[in-house]
Amino acid sequence: MPSLGRLHLITDTRPGRDPLAVLRAALPVARAELVVQVRVEDDASDREAYELAGQVLGLCRPYGATCLVNDRLHVALAVDAAGGHVGAEDLPVAAARRVLGAGAVLGATAREPGSAAAAVAAGASYLGVGPCHATTTKSGLPDPIGPAGLRAVAGAVEVPVIAIGGVTAASVPALRAAGAYGVAVVGALSGSPDPARTTAELIAALTC
Numbered sequence: 001m002p003s004l005g006r007l008h009l010i011t012d013t014r015p016g017r018d019p020l021a022v023l024r025a026a027l028p029v030a031r032a033e034l035v036v037q038v039r040v041e042d043d044a045s046d047r048e049a050y051e052l053a054g055q056v057l058g059l060c061r062p063y064g065a066t067c068l069v070n071d072r073l074h075v076a077l078a079v080d081a082a083g084g085h086v087g088a089e090d091l092p093v094a095a096a097r098r099v100l101g102a103g104a105v106l107g108a109t110a111r112e113p114g115s116a117a118a119a120v121a122a123g124a125s126y127l128g129v130g131p132c133h134a135t136t137t138k139s140g141l142p143d144p145i146g147p148a149g150l151r152a153v154a155g156a157v158e159v160p161v162i163a164i165g166g167v168t169a170a171s172v173p174a175l176r177a178a179g180a181y182g183v184a185v186v187g188a189l190s191g192s193p194d195p196a197r198t199t200a201e202l203i204a205a206l207t208c
């Protein structure tokens with residue numbers, strides 16, 4: 001399995017957002033350090049997810065960036081993405097591993113050390129850990145766990161830990177110090193007036 005990129009860009013498909021424009025700005029800056037997670041709204045059709053994932057893959061390929069698909073593993077397989085990401089309401093990690101195969105990248109959401117270790121034992125190759133900070137992008141999440149909560153999870157596993165939830169370039173140093181290998185962002189890039197510049201700031205904070 002190739003080494004995992006440190007900057008995970010999750011597509012923002014809310015009305016008025018342009019995930020492909022953000023991706024086109026980020027790719028030349030982050031290149032193979034970029035992992036793009038195709039995440040669509042729950043009411044989007046599989047056809048919409050498939051078409052977006054195909055477009056994302058086509059953009060990623062020349063840069064060696066990785067494309068993953070959130071939740072809908074059949075879409076990941078259909079477009080030949082590198083893998084997928086599952087959480088508590090999706091397929092269990094062991095089932096997701098069977099669907100994707102041994103060589104795929106498989107991310108799992110974990111919020112505390114016990115479930116993190118269980119997800120790794122079941123076949124997760126990285127963990128998305130959060131919400132690290134407050135976010136307005138997704139509702140219904142538990143309270144932020146902060147760098148201390150992330151440190152507890154990172155200390156319990158040996159796979160890369162990707163911090164998620166309200167992450168900005170300014171918060172990266174504390175998250176890395178707590179054990180984050182990388183970060184996943186929606187709003188920091190989707191809401192940026194200059195996504196190329198924000199990508200450069202995130203990459204600098206992640207690789208210094």
Ligand SMILES: Cc1ncc(COP(=O)(O)OP(=O)(O)O)c(N)n1
Nearest residue numbers: 085086087088109128129162164184
């Ligand atoms: C990197 C990363 N971490 C966590 C999540 C959240 O996944 P999940 O809990 O399944 O919630 P949804 O994203 O499906 O709403 C993620 N997608 N990526």
Ligand SMILES: Cc1nc(C(=O)O)sc1CCOP(=O)(O)O
Nearest residue numbers: 130131135137165166185186187
């Ligand atoms: C999709 C998602 N999952 C989270 C979790 O903690 O499981 S936080 C989140 C949204 C992250 O968006 P932003 O970077 O704009 O805060």
Ligand SMILES: [Mg+2]
Nearest residue numbers: 071086087090
């Ligand atoms: Mg999910």
